[in-house]
Amino acid sequence: MPLANIILHISRDANPSEPGFQPSGVYIAICILIPVFMGVITGLISSLVLRIFRKSRTKTEVSGDL
Amino acid sequence: MIFDVYLPLTDLYVDGAALIALGLVVGFISGFFGVGGGIIAVPMLYIFFNIPFPIAIGSSLALIIGTCISASYRHHHFGHIDYKMGLIFMIGAFIGIESGARVIQVFKQMGGISILGKTIPAPDFAISLIYITLLFCIGILMFRENRNIKRKSLGIMNSVIVKNFLIERFRNFHPRPRVKFESAGIHVSLWTVLSISLIVGFVTGLLGVGGGFILVPAMIYILKVSTKIAIGTSLFSIILGALYGTLTHTVKGNVDIVLVTVLLVGSAVGAQFGAAATRKIEGPRIRFYFSILTFIAALMSAVKLLLKILLG
Numbered sequence: 001m002p003l004a005n006i007i008l009h010i011s012r013d014a015n016p017s018e019p020g021f022q023p024s025g026v027y028i029a030i031c032i033l034i035p036v037f038m039g040v041i042t043g044l045i046s047s048l049v050l051r052i053f054r055k056s057r058t059k060t061e062v063s064g065d066l
Numbered sequence: 067m068i069f070d071v072y073l074p075l076t077d078l079y080v081d082g083a084a085l086i087a088l089g090l091v092v093g094f095i096s097g098f099f100g101v102g103g104g105i106i107a108v109p110m111l112y113i114f115f116n117i118p119f120p121i122a123i124g125s126s127l128a129l130i131i132g133t134c135i136s137a138s139y140r141h142h143h144f145g146h147i148d149y150k151m152g153l154i155f156m157i158g159a160f161i162g163i164e165s166g167a168r169v170i171q172v173f174k175q176m177g178g179i180s181i182l183g184k185t186i187p188a189p190d191f192a193i194s195l196i197y198i199t200l201l202f203c204i205g206i207l208m209f210r211e212n213r214n215i216k217r218k219s220l221g222i223m224n225s226v227i228v229k230n231f232l233i234e235r236f237r238n239f240h241p242r243p244r245v246k247f248e249s250a251g252i253h254v255s256l257w258t259v260l261s262i263s264l265i266v267g268f269v270t271g272l273l274g275v276g277g278g279f280i281l282v283p284a285m286i287y288i289l290k291v292s293t294k295i296a297i298g299t300s301l302f303s304i305i306l307g308a309l310y311g312t313l314t315h316t317v318k319g320n321v322d323i324v325l326v327t328v329l330l331v332g333s334a335v336g337a338q339f340g341a342a343a344t345r346k347i348e349g350p351r352i353r354f355y356f357s358i359l360t361f362i363a364a365l366m367s368a369v370k371l372l373l374k375i376l377l378g
Contacts, residue, residue: 023316023317023319027316028313028316028317030323031128031312031313031316031323031326032128032309032313032316034128034132034323034326034327034330035128035129035131035132035135035312035326035330036131036135038132038136038330038334039131039133039134039135039138039139039330039334040135040136040139042132042136042139042334042335042337042338043135043136043138043139043140044139046136046139046140046338047139047140047143050143
């Protein structure tokens, strides 16, 4: 998993116990962007699933009426 | 352990499945009650996963961002968010958080008190006690309201309106300008909304907790907003505070992004289920569950304070 390795590598660089610690700009950006990205993606997926579910239910109801 | 996750900041191996399960619970609570969930996540991470407090606090703030965005998405589809009110809360909360953080800096210079041979900052101790008391009071208020609703349904009581001197004062406080909130269906003074957001933001800045536990009851009882709109709007307005908190904690090296990512896998999904559950359950019932959660949060805060005392 290259993405997981990249995150792990950046995280190691952000270890506050290291002497002269200062988090890199990339690490700060990742800490903000990953939660935002995951929140948006989950929201989008769930709304997509709901839309598909509703469509399939409507189709079943229509066919049931027939 | 089902699968191990290595946390580079703490140099620990933790159970990934257990972390996802914790995320799922925190996410559900967040989406259902309109709170960040940090008050549950922080002690759990410390007690069950041995994550040090600063990293547990910083990482839970990053977790709140994703969870609240995910839950807000669903509440948006249900029409449960009043964006105008949420934005006013965001502005007030930002000022409140900043002033709360500055007050902490002043407090830090005031020294500490000795309890059980350990020294902890005196203001930290006092503020935590105030917060625990406040949570208990909110819990009792909501619990009593639910009992009154039950009595009314049995014909024992005629009124279910919560009456309290302070709440009444706030309710009758109507200086101009007044703002109309279309989605919430209320027309109230801008100053009332701003005062609530400043108070919530100040508490958030002082204690490092999401303001949902105060914001949701304040919206319901002072602004007379429906429970579902209060939950959705609270989630939306928490996002900015969490973003700001994450930024400051990341700079201090308190955010473990690996931990946050694994927790988010569960919490983002849990938040969807929590938000969906608000559609199925009536407002008074949600408020009853919220009162129970408030008691749990007060207990968790007490545990956190106790751990601080014991660990120094």
